[in-house]
Amino acid sequence: MNDMTATDSLVCVKFVQQTDGTPGRTLNPADEAALAAALHHRTTGKVTVLSMAPKSCEAGLRELLARGADKAVLLCDSHFAGSDSYATSGILAEAIRQLGPFGLIFCGRRAIDGETGQVPPALATKLGLPCVTNVLDMEPRSDGILHCRRLLEEGVEHLACQTPAVLSLCEYSYPSRAPSLSDLRRAKGKQVEHLDAAALGIDPSACGLAGSPTRVEQASPHTSGLRRVTQLDLDTFVETTAKLFREVLI
């Protein structure tokens, strides 16, 4: 995996539910930026997109082929269902080992559904690669050193890292590109490659719910910070305000 001369790159993508209530799934916004960055910095190598998702997401991967990706791989197996970020990063790492070597591995910094942001660093750890999170932009140099700007809570950090590396891109950091007619014509003959647990040589107990240490015990809507607004008629308003004043002043 740690081939410093590799020119191919890989983009990990996730398809999330639409946020506007319309049906269907859409590409996670930060993953859009990750793909755009990979295509923007492509020189001689090929760009592969990789997603662990149900079979219904194959159409989404085909769209990414039309947008300029050279190869699309779908990791699809019922054993993968319910995987948390730990198990997911393990499955992705195994697939990347099989599909590589890659000079750069791009991810979105977080998915808008889970919002953990854990997969890119976990993936880097499992692959034994450096990881730069929250990348805003970057400049690959010919000496194999990558210069990045990354977003911090109170500023921007400039840093350099060796490649191969895992990068997690900020949403909208690289503008996404629509496919051209020639892109679409080129993508027509391409197929999405499928890999399952057996093809990856993954023990089913290491993925899905069985391989996930995370347990969600309870989920509840948050209430703190929410404004409570009551509409009052004028008389009630005067009465309520007077009562509040009395409570505060006395």
Added chain:
Amino acid sequence: MLSQIAQKHADACRFCWMCRHLCPVGLQTGKEANTPRAKGLQLSLTQRGSASFDANMAEGMYECLLCDACTNDCVTGFEPPLYIREARTQAMVEDIAPAPVVQVLDNIERTGNIYGEEKPTFPSKDNAEVLLYVGEVAACRVPQLAEAYMRLLDKAGISYMTLEQEPPSGAMLGDLIGFTQEVQDQGAACVKALDASGADTVIVLDSYDAAVMRQRWPEWGLSAKAQIITATAFLDQLVQEGKLKLRSLNQTATYHDDSRAARTLQEFEPPRALLAAAGIALSEMFLHRDLAKCCGSSLANAYMPQITLLTAQGRWHDALRTQAQLLVTTCPQSMELLGRAVPQDMELIDLYTLLERACE
């Protein structure tokens, strides 16, 4: 074939038939296949393997004005133009688009406009703060509308310029082949030209251009430095500021809202305010404002003139029922289309020529 989101919009149609009562092409041709719901059904069947996307189906996808009347009235919130545009992209990719459509694409590639002609230029002043974006339809087919507008600007004391080489905004190509990278590249070149002009305000004559500039360009990450305003809204400001004084013409007219101004830009008050300022009593058509029935588009007219003649006649039928003698519009494309079918008892006039008559 379609993007996931477009496929969902096609699959999720409830087939309630409400859109067939508003679709100008469906109403005028009487073809069930021309209703938005039928187009959705066909594409949905394609995805399920029950039908193939062939030249016949592709032709049907082009028999649509992309006027958004169906979207505007869809109770379930689905957008037929979304999948119709993508089906057009697919027709181009599969090389099954109708020959007249391919001819129009060829015209755009050669000359930048749907007519395949050299676009006329208009008088221009250097370094003005205001730039008038004329658009291909006004320049090539309805120059009298553009010239009337320029005379109004002169009367209001507005110094303006036009571009000698006016690049397309992406509106026509986007309707023809869907919003592919080629269309976004056209938009980017147009932004570059507008920015290079140094203007701080760009007045746009054709609402199709204004709609793509205001709605699509930001989606594509494009932004012009200048403020973009429609010609009608700019004129309304001039009247409100007292820079253009109008006398009462004391006439009755009906007003045709074009689909992009009415539905994409939601701009129906400025033309009505201008008509009122010129003493024009308005007799509204049955479908007006955001419900307005499209009379056809210049793009559709370039590849299916028989159908756009029918849609223009359909709109004239609505106008005749108002019993007004004058039909007013601000849209160069409507002027081109409605101009093909003016009935004996009515006159077609663009708002700017009418306002010129009212100028003191």
